[in-house]
Amino acid sequence: MLARLFAMILLIEALQIETQEVPRWISVKTAELGDTVSLDCAALPDDREKLYWYKQSLGYVPQTVVAKTYEKTTFFHLRFTVGLDFNLTIRNVTKSDEANYFCQQGIFNSWNKGTFVSVKDPNDxxxxxxxxxxxxxxxxxxxxxxxxxxxxxxxxxxxxxxxxxxxxxxxxxxxxxxxxxxxxxxxxxxxxxxxxxxxxxxxxxxxxxxxxxxxxxxxxxxxxxxxxxxxxxxxxxxxxxxxxxNFLVILVHRMMLACCLLVILILILIIHYSVRKPIP
Incomplete structure (x- = not known):
């Protein structure tokens, strides 16, 4: 039993080390002045969820451009719209639209990968x-x-x-x-x-x-x-x-944890048999 417990601790730690999430990639979409751009949102639309689109221009903090709550969808730019799949469409693109865009499902999680919109001026x-x-x-x-x-x-x-x-x-x-x-x-x-x-x-x-x-x-x-x-x-x-x-540090830490669990188990067994022992 103790051997199984120790093996489970080591297995859990190994899985935690090797199952780190693969980093997501940033994509770049190029557009010219006056174009219409559509950006995909990786979130799954749900009437029970809050959905947001954010825009982050170079050198600035993110700004909310679309917010979908339980009651309504709010657009902070007239040229920005979203479809049923919550993909973002930017009409009549201007140089000020050049930024990084990403959407979020819920409040604390489900961020999608970012898409940087690069705007070109053909006359420049x-x-x-x-x-x-x-x-x-x-x-x-x-x-x-x-x-x-x-x-x-x-x-x-x-x-x-x-x-x-x-x-x-x-x-x-x-x-x-x-x-x-x-x-x-x-x-x-x-x-x-x-x-x-x-x-x-x-x-x-x-x-x-x-x-x-x-x-x-x-x-x-x-x-x-x-x-x-x-x-x-x-x-x-x-x-x-x-x-x-550092796997060595983790291994030592888990071995110490296993020893503590062993000591606790021994104390529980001692207490258990002491209680059941008849009083002379």
Whole structure:
């Protein structure tokens, strides 16, 4: 009996380690000014549930754009509508609609994956080619460890026209089991940007870092580096961050728990037989 109890404890712990939820991915949908965009909601519509659509623009906190309660559905933008399946439709898309969108079922759970809507202006000529490269593709850390995620951004002029004005902004998105895919923070440049000594069209490379200290299980997920510059947003391919527990520590903890259970069982048996023993 005791052997079975100890084996069950170890089995439960092993299942907890290996059945971590797979991080959800963020998707990007491109539209032009004036287009109509439809976004899917992974939630299952139910008259008994509350449903919400959220919009999170670059550098801003999420805002509710649609709220469905027991009595009615409220729209916070006239161009936004939802169907019976609660998919979101945005009509006559403008540049202000460029943001990350995600829906939620209920109040505390059932977040869907995020969809970033990138809005292009066909009349806006681009003279800069931009790429975002994230390394490594995946990273692993133990609870409490520090982690630094990096992305390299390369910009190169495609002709001799003036480059767009303003400094580029780098944002980090996260898609994971504990939170919806959303903007995690506004990234800052780490280190020097390397300018080639060649002609004006030579590429310029910069490295941006997202530092994280004392990671825990809620930090697990896929992190995306996004560059917002020259009126467009360019995404990296993502870095998967896996947070693992120290199995040795867990094993020792479970062995101590098993010993405590054994002591409790022995005390129960002693008390049981003491009570049943006849008094001389």
């Amino acid at each position: 000529q681009r003279f800069v080619s931009q790429t975002v490269v994230q390394q490594p593709v995946s990273a692993s850390a133990q609870l409490g460890d520090p982690v630094a995620l990096q992305c390299s951004i390369t910009s190169q002029r495609t002709d001799h026209s003036n480059q767009c004005q303003g400094e580029p902004s780098v944002y980090w998105f996260r898609s994971g089991p504990s939170h919806p895919a959303a903007i995690y923070m506004n990234g800052n440049r780490s280190g020097e940007c390397q300018n080639s000594s060649g002609p004006p069209s030579a590429p310029q490379s910069s490295v941006y870092t997202l530092p994280k200290n004392n990671v825990d299980s809620s930090d697990a997920g896929t992190y995306y580096c996004a560059l917002a510059a020259c009126g467009e947003v360019v995404f990296g391919s993502g870095t998967i961050l896996d947070i693992t527990d």
